[in-house]
Amino acid sequence: MSGLALRADRVSLGHGSRLVVRDLSFEVRPGEVFAVLGASGCGKSTLLRSIAGLLRVQDGTLFADDKPIFAPSPDRALMFQDDALLPWRSVRRNVELPLAIRALSRTDRRARAEQWLDRVGLADQADRLPAQLSGGMRQRVQLARTLAGEPRAVLMDEPFGALDAQTRGAMQRLLADVLSSTAATVVFVTHDVDEALFVADRVAVLTPAGIRTLVEVPEPRDPATRGTPLVREARDELLAALFERNAA
Ligand SMILES: Nc1ncnc2c1ncn2[C@@H]1O[C@H](COP(=O)(O)OP(=O)(O)OP(=O)(O)O)[C@@H](O)[C@H]1O
Ligand SMILES: [Mg+2]
Known part of the structure; x- marks a missing residue:
C-alpha cells in the first residue's frame, strides 16, 4: 500500500x-518522514489531531491524496506520547486491535500481530499485560500496533518523549529500521532537534504564523551522518528558528 x-x-x-495557527501551508510527499x-x-x-480527522480546521483545507480530510480514517493512524494501550488486553491482543476492522480471520490477525511484535523485538512478550512491561517496551507495542493496521500515514506525537535518553536512542534506531520496510508517510512531532534530524527526511518549525523553517536532511536515518557538517548546518538553522520564536 x-x-x-x-x-x-x-x-x-x-x-x-x-x-492557534494561521495560514499554514505545506506538503508531505508520499512515503516521506516529515518532522515538526x-x-x-x-x-x-x-x-x-486535525490531520487525523479528530478536529475540524477553522479555515482552509487539509488534503490526503487530494481529498479533503473531514473525519478519522484507518488510513491515518495517530500514535500518542502517553500510553494508549488497553491495560486489560494482552500485548498480542493490543496489537490485533487495528486488525479487527479488517476482514481477516482470527488466525491471520494473530499471525500479523506476532509478525509485528517480532519486528519490534517483543515476540516473547505477546501474552503479557501492558502493566508488566517497561515504558520503552510499551512504546514498542504501540509502534507495532500502529503499524500492524498498515496505515498509509502515521501521525506520531512525541512518541518517545517520556523515555530515558538511552531507550529513546534505541527507539529512534528501531523506528528508522521499521520505516525502511513500510511505504507509509510519517508526520513526526518532537521537541528534540537531533531526533528530528535523525528520523526525518525534512524538518519543519511550526509557529503561529505557519511553517517558518523547512530543512532537508542530508542523509536521513543514517547513524553515520550524525554530527557531519551538513547535518550541523541544518541543526543550527533549526535551533536559530526555535530560539528566535521563543525570544519573540
Ligand atoms: N482541547 C483543547 N481545547 C482548548 N484549547 C486547547 C485544546 N488543546 C490544546 N489547546 C490549546 O491550543 C494551543 C496548542 O496546543 P497543542 O497541544 O497543539 O500544542 P503543542 O505544540 O502540541 O504543545 P506541546 O509541545 O506542549 O505538546 C495551546 O495554547 C493549548 O492550550
Ligand atoms: Mg503536543
Missing part, C-alpha cells in the same frame, strides 16, 4: 473561537 500525500492549503487551526518542531503550545498536537 502506498503512502498518502498530505497537504495543508492555507489552514487555520484552533480550538473553539481560539486560533516547535515551542510548547504552538499547535503541533492540534495539527496532528
Whole structure:
C-alpha cells in the first residue's frame, strides 16, 4: 500500500473561537518522514489531531491524496506520547486491535500481530499485560500496533518523549529500521532537534504564523551522518528558528 500525500492549503487551526495557527501551508510527499518542531503550545498536537480527522480546521483545507480530510480514517493512524494501550488486553491482543476492522480471520490477525511484535523485538512478550512491561517496551507495542493496521500515514506525537535518553536512542534506531520496510508517510512531532534530524527526511518549525523553517536532511536515518557538517548546518538553522520564536 502506498503512502498518502498530505497537504495543508492555507489552514487555520484552533480550538473553539481560539486560533492557534494561521495560514499554514505545506506538503508531505508520499512515503516521506516529515518532522515538526516547535515551542510548547504552538499547535503541533492540534495539527496532528486535525490531520487525523479528530478536529475540524477553522479555515482552509487539509488534503490526503487530494481529498479533503473531514473525519478519522484507518488510513491515518495517530500514535500518542502517553500510553494508549488497553491495560486489560494482552500485548498480542493490543496489537490485533487495528486488525479487527479488517476482514481477516482470527488466525491471520494473530499471525500479523506476532509478525509485528517480532519486528519490534517483543515476540516473547505477546501474552503479557501492558502493566508488566517497561515504558520503552510499551512504546514498542504501540509502534507495532500502529503499524500492524498498515496505515498509509502515521501521525506520531512525541512518541518517545517520556523515555530515558538511552531507550529513546534505541527507539529512534528501531523506528528508522521499521520505516525502511513500510511505504507509509510519517508526520513526526518532537521537541528534540537531533531526533528530528535523525528520523526525518525534512524538518519543519511550526509557529503561529505557519511553517517558518523547512530543512532537508542530508542523509536521513543514517547513524553515520550524525554530527557531519551538513547535518550541523541544518541543526543550527533549526535551533536559530526555535530560539528566535521563543525570544519573540
Ligand atoms: N482541547 C483543547 N481545547 C482548548 N484549547 C486547547 C485544546 N488543546 C490544546 N489547546 C490549546 O491550543 C494551543 C496548542 O496546543 P497543542 O497541544 O497543539 O500544542 P503543542 O505544540 O502540541 O504543545 P506541546 O509541545 O506542549 O505538546 C495551546 O495554547 C493549548 O492550550
Ligand atoms: Mg503536543
